Every structure is written in C-alpha cells, then in structure tokens.
Amino acid sequence: MWLNFSKIEILVLERLSEGSAGPGKLAGALGKKNSFISRVIGKLLQKGMITKNGHEILLSQAAHAQSFKRLYDSRPNARIEDWLCGSAMDVMIVLAGFASGTDIKTLAQEVACSKPTVFGVLKALYSAGVAGKRGNTIWICDSFVCEFAQTYADGICQLLVSKANGHNISTRVIKNVVVRTDAKDVPPLFSQTGMNVLIARGMDAIKTSYDDYSFSLDMKKRAVGVEEAFIDALLLTTLLLHQDNVVLAIFLKKNRKRLNIGKLRELAKRYNVAGELDAMRQALDYAEKVG
Incomplete structure (x- = not known):
C-alpha cells in the first residue's frame, strides 16, 4: 500500500x-x-x-x-x-x-x-x-x-518511525531506514541492527537505554547480518553520534578476519559511508604499523 x-x-x-x-x-x-x-x-x-x-x-x-x-x-x-x-x-x-x-x-x-x-x-x-x-x-x-519521490519517501519514513513512541533519531537511504530509539514498544516491521546486533556478537560496549532498528519502506521484514549491522551503526555516527566510532573501530579490528570486507565496502558505498569506512580502516592500519 x-x-x-x-x-x-x-x-x-x-x-x-x-x-x-x-x-x-x-x-x-x-x-x-x-x-x-x-x-x-x-x-x-x-x-x-x-x-x-x-x-x-x-x-x-x-x-x-x-x-x-x-x-x-x-x-x-x-x-x-x-x-x-x-x-x-x-x-x-x-x-x-x-x-x-x-x-x-x-x-x-x-x-x-x-x-x-x-x-x-x-x-x-x-x-x-x-x-x-x-x-x-x-x-x-x-x-x-524527483522532489515528490524524495518527499514522499521522507513522509512515509516519518510516519512509520513515529509509531515507535519514544525519542527517535533516524536516517533514510533510498528505501532503507535506520532508527535509534529509546522506545520499548516498536512496530513488528522493525528489525534489530547496529549496536544491538554488534553487542550480541561480542562488541566491547555497554548497552545503553537506546536500541537500533532498521526497516524497509517496502514493508518486508528481514534479518540483518553483522556486516549490515556494522554499516547501519556507522551510518548513525554521521548523525552527530560520533561516540560510537571508537567501539566500532575496536570491533572492526578484532573481527577483520571474520567479517566479509567486500560486503562491508559494498554496503558502505550503497549507504554513502564509504569514506567513513575507509578512514577507519586506514587509521587501524596505521595504528598497527606504528604499534
């Protein structure tokens, strides 16, 4: 619909x-x-x-x-x-x-x-x-x-995000929406992503009162893999949430051999955070060389 x-x-x-x-x-x-x-x-x-x-x-x-x-x-x-x-x-x-x-x-x-x-x-x-x-x-x-397509997608995004009754921060890339919220009751459409998934995968970080979710405007719920969860978390750092950069870098360093780097780069390009991912990887490479 x-x-x-x-x-x-x-x-x-x-x-x-x-x-x-x-x-x-x-x-x-x-x-x-x-x-x-x-x-x-x-x-x-x-x-x-x-x-x-x-x-x-x-x-x-x-x-x-x-x-x-x-x-x-x-x-x-x-x-x-x-x-x-x-x-x-x-x-x-x-x-x-x-x-x-x-x-x-x-x-x-x-x-x-x-x-x-x-x-x-x-x-x-x-x-x-x-x-x-x-x-x-x-x-x-x-x-x-073009304006109608963009504003309509933004409008539907806002309507769906508002169904999470809490303090919400969200961003949209084409039809994919990433949300950070303190709401305890969210729509069934929302799938856990970002810091929630990464902490469950062993990230060294303390869980806050906020949760990360993603959903698609085509209303199809799907599971989020660790690479996509990482990129979703990286995307959220572009919304003045820079405090996550350090723990994301540590997670990337510890899991480089487990993560699919090619998939990470592909997702980063799609979500317009390729520069942020490259900068993080270069900083890690430099730290290893001088360390």
Whole structure:
C-alpha cells in the first residue's frame, strides 16, 4: 500500500489539489460510489496525503502532499494518473535516490516489484518525459517528479518511525531506514541492527537505554547480518553520534578476519559511508604499523 498509488487515489489527490471537497462531491465528480471513495480516503489518510475537517477533505499541508500539488500544477491536463499509478512510486523513489542515475540491474534489485513490471513502469515514465536513459544509466529528468519521490519517501519514513513512541533519531537511504530509539514498544516491521546486533556478537560496549532498528519502506521484514549491522551503526555516527566510532573501530579490528570486507565496502558505498569506512580502516592500519 505505502509504495503504490491506485489511479483513483491520484485522481482524488488531483481534485483536492484544486480545493477541498466532501466525499459525496468527490464521488460524484469521479463517478464512483460514496463507499468506494470513503475507502480511498482512508488509504490517503494513512499515507498522510490528506486531512479531514469535519466532512471536508483537504490536501494535507505535509511536505509530501504539497510536493504532489506542485507536480500536479506543473503538468496541467497531463493525466499524470496514467503513469504515476501502480508501482511507479517504488521505481521513482529508487531512481531519486541516485543523484547521477542508476542501471536496470541495481533498480531491479532495489524495487519490490518484478522486472517485467519495472520495464512497464519505465516505458510509461519515458513516454511521459519524466525519466531518461543514456546507455545503461536511467534517471528522473523532471525536478518536480524527483522532489515528490524524495518527499514522499521522507513522509512515509516519518510516519512509520513515529509509531515507535519514544525519542527517535533516524536516517533514510533510498528505501532503507535506520532508527535509534529509546522506545520499548516498536512496530513488528522493525528489525534489530547496529549496536544491538554488534553487542550480541561480542562488541566491547555497554548497552545503553537506546536500541537500533532498521526497516524497509517496502514493508518486508528481514534479518540483518553483522556486516549490515556494522554499516547501519556507522551510518548513525554521521548523525552527530560520533561516540560510537571508537567501539566500532575496536570491533572492526578484532573481527577483520571474520567479517566479509567486500560486503562491508559494498554496503558502505550503497549507504554513502564509504569514506567513513575507509578512514577507519586506514587509521587501524596505521595504528598497527606504528604499534
């Protein structure tokens, strides 16, 4: 649900981009039954795209909803519902996560839909002029589309993180979200990662009242391996949490032969912390030489 919009959801958002309306008015304008539109409204409320004021339905003031309005206003009479529906948002979020574009192999690995579906979405995006392809590189070439993909992913991330009722620090890389929280009750979607996993693997560190979790915006829960847990913890150090750097370096030094360094480097590149990992490894190499 989170990474897919039905055509009727987009049509409702288009109507609300032009002004507020009641469910009955929306149903009449779109030729649908009131009960059907009520279900659509429920889904859009969950996504934070709309709000209710009595019987009136309004486009939300949230960043991702207002970003949709800017996209809609930038393409008048363009029938954006024809190419924004289905799995398009999933594909767009992944493409928007690569500033210089990416290739079809990486795209297919990141999205939750099948490869034939990806090709179908891309064909529609190319035809609409919102995505481009040069050689093996695919990218979003419409700034309003790119902004909507980014702000929508951020908005959904915030909605899901807020379900952990505590003091939360989080960061998102494409569809992967890493959270540090003192909440004792977290959504079932959350998987332990970071310091939680590393301490369980023998890290010399005292457990604090905070726990590290990760989840994916495609809502598929999975176990986190030690290499990914390490990179998640390293990613959290970029959020002014530098105190973890020392214990992470010690863990890396003690477990270099057990860790898959190639996988660490691959994950670090994907999570934009390759520089931090290289600096840590170089510091350890230097310490060994002079020690």
